[in-house]
Amino acid sequence: MPQHEQHPTTAAPRRAVVTGSAGFIGSHLAHALVQAGSTVIGVDRRAPSADATAIANLASLRGLPGYHHITADLLNCAIDPLLIDADAVFHLAGIPGVRPSWGPQFSDYLASNVLATHRVLEACTRIGVPRLVVASSSSVYGPTDGGASVEADRPKPASPYAVTKLAEEQLCLAYAERPVGPSVVALRYFTVYGPRQRADMFTHRALQAALTGQPLRLYGDGHQRRDFTYIDDVVAATIAAATVPTAQGAINVGGGSNASLLEVINIATSLTGRDIQLQQDHARSGDVLLTRADPSRAREVLRWQPRVDLHNGLRAHMQALAAQVPNYSRAA
Template identity: 75%
Template sequence: MSQHTAAHPVPALRRVVVTGSAGFIGSHLSRALIQSGTKVVGVDRRDPGTDATAGANLARLRERPEYVHITADLRDCSIEPLLIDADVIFHLAGVPGVRPSWGPRFGDYLSSNVLATHRVLEACSRIGTPRVVVASSSSVYGPTDGAASAETDRLAPASPYAVTKLAEEQLCLAHSGKLGGPSVVALRYFTVYGPRQRSDMFIHRALQAALTGQPLRLYGDGHQRRDFTYIDDAVTATIAAGAIPAAHGPINVGGGATASLLEIINIANGLVGRDIQLEYDHAHSGDVITTRADLGRAHKVLGWQPLVDLHSGMRAHLEDLASQHPSLSRAA
């Protein structure tokens, strides 16, 4: 696990709620919190008893007495009982993905990312939850000129998903400004990767293609650049955002450097010793050319900086993927 930098020692959290706890970031966050002595109430609409991905993500958490899992949908469940005596709610629940947000599924994005968040914030105000950390996204920036995006930059979301994430963080910040509202930190995550990353994400797909020899579908020419953030670094920043009293408003969480999709493929080739076969497809609407995080505010406010480089992070991701699927061979 990455360690927090020394600029701002992070106070221990006593009891928290993590929504979306059966997801990629949520499950890693929940585990890190209980390892630090925090009691965690995890909330997710996916039942780990019937949903394979949720069950795998929570496999080592559910046996821990410090973790309590609640299967509930924030769009219609009673939220106040979940928040009783919580120091922080880490609100990570929501529907992800740029491409599926176009078309008929937009209603689910709207209800899950915006309307459910409104219910969470209303409950926080009624019960007096002091701090909310909400998962936002680098997608709120939209197309850029390639320079690092700062929290004060103009926002121009280029997909329905990005529109809902911006609405979500703005809704949370609006609630924080009203009397009795919680203090809010909106973390703009830049392409988080690592063990248990969603199977539709590019690094996961590239590593799986390298392991199996199956072709990799590449949307666009592969020169798109992303700021890739290793999961341990993202978790460390998230915990700091919940614990440091001075934290407020939007904060970027990035990996500290960018890489093109073709560079990711080359790293995967080198790690496995097999050249990935590519199948080219057209770029999708809403996929921007470059994402890059200005991390000045994260360092100043949270005392945080990313510590895991891309090669090391992809190696750890690969080892986990291979361990979960012993039948996959690295041999060419």
């Protein structure tokens, strides 16, 4: 199984704040930081004892002396006291997901992705936090012509979610231009997968369908492609973004595993030995046909490149899911 140790973490912040720490990426990041010796203040509005997803995501952090969980909503909590003495703030809290962002939920996206981020930035500035790493998204690029997306490309966000992520990262980068603001690295994550991936995402659903025999709803023809990026690789890039002194600006975190949904389905089928029953559905608004990262900047600035290929990453993801699926008979 891929391990965090595959990326030699040379340094980790002594004291770090992780927002969104009860989420998929935030919980992995918090765990890796604690393992690397950091003291971590995790902030999330999901309570670790009441919310089923938070309970599962935070299980490996429970009882670790280096981890302190604060249940709070960044839209209205007092943020300053949480940031005192922090060497880095990792701002991952937000509402993710492209498809539900159309319609009335947009106000939640705007509130958590933009207004809460503004509160975090103001607090970072008041407290004098030296480095903010913010979770941006490949979705800011929108439709592409088939080539790899470079950070300097003009963004063309194609969904309300993507608009809020672009606003979020640009707000952070604007604060970084002020003489008093934190330095900012905005990581444009490309479709992250692995154990504890959000249940609305494709790889989770494809593996779950293969393990359980339940049908998989396929939006579009399945030829849409993504740069699937394994969670341990994402965590390594995120820690590097806080610890490389010269890092700043937008950086792609992806590359190396570009595949179509049909290819993912084939791998899931071969890993489990079970066919997936597909339910064809129409393509969803705002879903782009292709994401592809140009990883040059991450390589040059962060000395980072993805190490886990899609087959091995999906195997690790599948094994984690299989441990939860009752009556899954075939050995993973």
